[in-house]
Amino acid sequence: MSDTLLVTGASGHLGRRVLHHLLDTLTVPAGRIVATSRKPEALADVSARGVTVRGADFDDAASLVRAFAGVNRLLLISTDTLDRPGARLAQHRAAVAAAERAGVSHVVYTSMPGPETSLVLFAPDHLGTEQALAASAIPGWTVLRNHFYFENLAYAIPAALASGQWYSADGHRGSADISRDDLARAAATVLAGGETGRRTWTLSGPQALTRTEIAEKIGAAVGKSITVVPVTIDVLVQGMVAHGVPEPVARVFASFDANTAAGKFETVTNDFFEITGTQPQSFDAWLAENKGMFAKGH
16 A cells, blocks of 8 residues: 555654554554644654654644645544633544545544543534544544543552542443553554545453452552542542642543443443454553553552
8 A cells, every 4th residue: 555644643642652553563664654743843753764744733724734735544633622622623623624625535533432422521522523524525534432541540540549549430330441552553553554434443441440440450569559439520529629620620530430430431342353453451461561650659
């Protein structure tokens, strides 16, 4: 294949891992890859390897059209606008429109599980983006409904290790989390592959774990116990606000617990294996490699 492949948000954590898998796992020639970022200077290392680097600002529609010119297949990595409610969907709609204008033949989008019924407060952004793709004239698209990253535990676990308590409103239900690197590998594989038409995948880890199970595994790995303390959503929000988290952001974080408690994050799928031919990394294996990220709370 000789399609030109573009990765948006390429200087972010997920984008960088996608570039790694394109270049090093799938051995896609660097000359076929375009990487975009608001800060193209942050991609000097991949530019040195022969990847084309372009500036692209999701708040500047004209910059997106320029950045997407001459591209066949495009990975649209969801933007992060927690501090700007409503901005994400406007950005994504602009990106879909730009891809259509630029003549992109296939768009891969990183969404979330079940946005139609999700209790996560920004789920409408993902659903709206999926709807924008469906309504567009872009010939093909693939939606990757990505489960929660293992890596996001770094926001909660250090404090839980320091205090010995992890406040949770998960209702003792499980969440089928997956490593960010596995999600990047799946995205790279679809982007570089020949998939056409319109398809949706849901990418989960190999098992759904409750907070109590996660706490026990992390505690054993670092040698310090964590007690999960069940609380209501409102108490969870109040606790985050008391520690300096703006209330609107706290409510977004708490909505993940509400979604978990409703059983909407616990479905395990085989989609990652169907895409990559490999099994996703287990939490135990991931923890063995990454327990150092929790050390500051020990």
